[in-house]
Amino acid sequence: HPTSGSFVRPGKVKTGISCVEAIQNRYGYIDDELAGVDRENISKLRKEINAPFLEMVGFSKVNRKQSNFVELRIVSLREECVSHPGAPGSLQELCPNIEELDLSRNLINSWKTVADIASQLKKLDRLNI
Known part of the structure; x- marks a missing residue:
């Protein structure tokens, strides 16, 4: 119907983030014993x-390694609300060695x-889209 409409709560709207922000959020260093788990x-x-008595070990080491963005080869940004690449050249500068990228289920x-x-x-x- 051309005159119908819907209301959405502002908190439910996802406007999206840059590819660079998504990588920093997902792979950035988290300083705690479980590295964000x-x-x-x-x-x-x-x-x-x-x-x-299950004990989880090694998360900090993995987090430290993944937070070295230049070394990232395989990156999954699935369902990370990515909507744009970011500033021109910023992705290349942050992660020049990405060989495999998953962008599925984004914005x-x-x-x-x-x-x-x-x-x-x-x-x-x-590239998985």
């Missing part, structure tokens, strides 16, 4: 596999945006 998820896992609305992202990644071999 949700304690509630660990508790659920303990219950599911009936392992009350990208044009093939031009996909091309703008891919064109900054000179070593890109696989």
Whole structure:
């Protein structure tokens, strides 16, 4: 109907973030013993596999390695609300060695945006959209 409409709560609207912001959010360094892993998820896992003394180790080491953006080769930004590449050249500067990138289930609305992202990644071999 041409005269119908809907109301959306402002908090429910996702406007999107840049590819650069998404990488920094997902792979950036987190300074705590679990490196950002949700304690509630660990508790659920303990219950599911009936392992009350399950100890999670090595998260800090993995987080430190992943937060070295220049070394990232495989990057998954699935469902990270990516809508644009960011400032021209910023993605290439942050992560010049990305070979595989997953951009599926994001807020990208044009093939031009996909091309703008891919064109900054000179070593890109696989792109999942």
